[in-house]
Amino acid sequence: MKQLALLTACISALALAPLASAQTAEKAPAKPTAQKAAPKKPAARKTTRAKAAAGGAAAAAVVPQGVKWDCELGNHLYIDGDMPRAEVITLNWKGANHKLPRQTTVTGADRYYDPQSGLDLVVIPSKAMLFDKRAGQRLTDECQTEAMRAGEAAPTQAGALRAPVVAPLLVPQKN
Template sequence: MKRLALIAAAALALPGLACAQSAGTTAKVAAPQTKANRIAVQPARSAAPAPALAPVDLPPAGGEQMAAASMAYYGEYQCEFNQTLNVAMNPRHDGYLDVSFRNRTYTMKPVLSHTGAVRLEDVRGQMLIVQIATKSMMIDTKLGQRVVDGCMHEAQRVAAAKPRSGGGIGIEQAPDAPATTAAR
């Protein structure tokens, strides 16, 4: 029984000894930790900045991309749970947008869908923003879930306040898109 107690005591002392050695101090037998000295023993955590992402080589924007960029809503969006995102033109690449959300900025390529919605696709393939007439949402495509929903630009807020004609959902078809039929 004494042997088992000694083994257990040694096993409990080893992690403290390993921490002391890894911190560059000489190995000493650690005093039993109490609530008072446990706080002083814990190392301070430093907030390391997120690693800088390597620049992406972006191809020049074509006519369709420039048209989609002109249809995107620029400025601040008010989202659910008091969150905000901001859409601005990319200063270095014509036809690309920068979307800022939660202290991160994503460079996005605007794409116009055949339904009239504008998709902002992250050039790194992580995020996607879908803009319709009355709201926008950001989706993490790698995780397959919404990051933020219910985002409204001032123009979307105005569109949402208007009564809808024809019972649609607020998406208008692009002028050059072929008409689709509902009958099958």
Template structure:
């Protein structure tokens, strides 16, 4: 009798813990492992689902690092950058605009990418636009510009010409072209 009451109270406890699922099970003498197995399987599924979410949260980037405030030299370099659209080789384009959130920084758009760049004047007179993430570099010289992938060590696009660079090229051509005739002076006349 005592064993029967223990079994009945065990069934009542199981019914309370499993939300009544144990009451639908067969009597104590038969197998009643299914409800008990269902609960750990559900826990395993919840744990398995939580683990990838935790991994994704751990792998998610914390966002871009805050940019340092531009100094006077950087602000001067930013003013020397040719803003607007560049026509490049293979009918590609690059667009350069000031960064709206950070004074002294430049946004370079190429294909579907936008790179935030820090302008730096070099000792050779070239303007370097250095990607704040270290991935790309745009070099602007008098007659052309090029966008480089620093990590891969190769050019992304070359022969990029801004209208101001095109005007400089034309001015150099006309300055070097001889005026009048073929530029050959006859000797002995």
């Protein structure tokens, strides 16, 4: 019963609303009304992927830390962290920092992969390569440090585990 009374009150209020507005329109003096500007919509928040794709001023604000690796086609990447021992390194690529955790491999190469960004860094003794697993492409290749260009091997975990060479294995015996 109460619902029926409430429904009747709502219907009558809606029916009388146009009459009330018509009466107030007749009483109000005719003034030119200024058009109000449409309210501004709040700017949409950019996702991390959109920020990385934009690569604009936000990416330029990140100062690269770590060792600079020069790559083919004028690309550069910076690696911060102790590569032979650290479980997570920081990779600065195209002005953005990415945390890459170490992955186990059976080949002896060092691999750092972050599933969130899709970046996959593979380091072998002669060079490093950076892949984008999401796009399925190699981003850069032939990455080397100054020391590597001078003839040293890359700072890999497999290299750090090897015993330092103090004497060759096959030394002629003096008799």
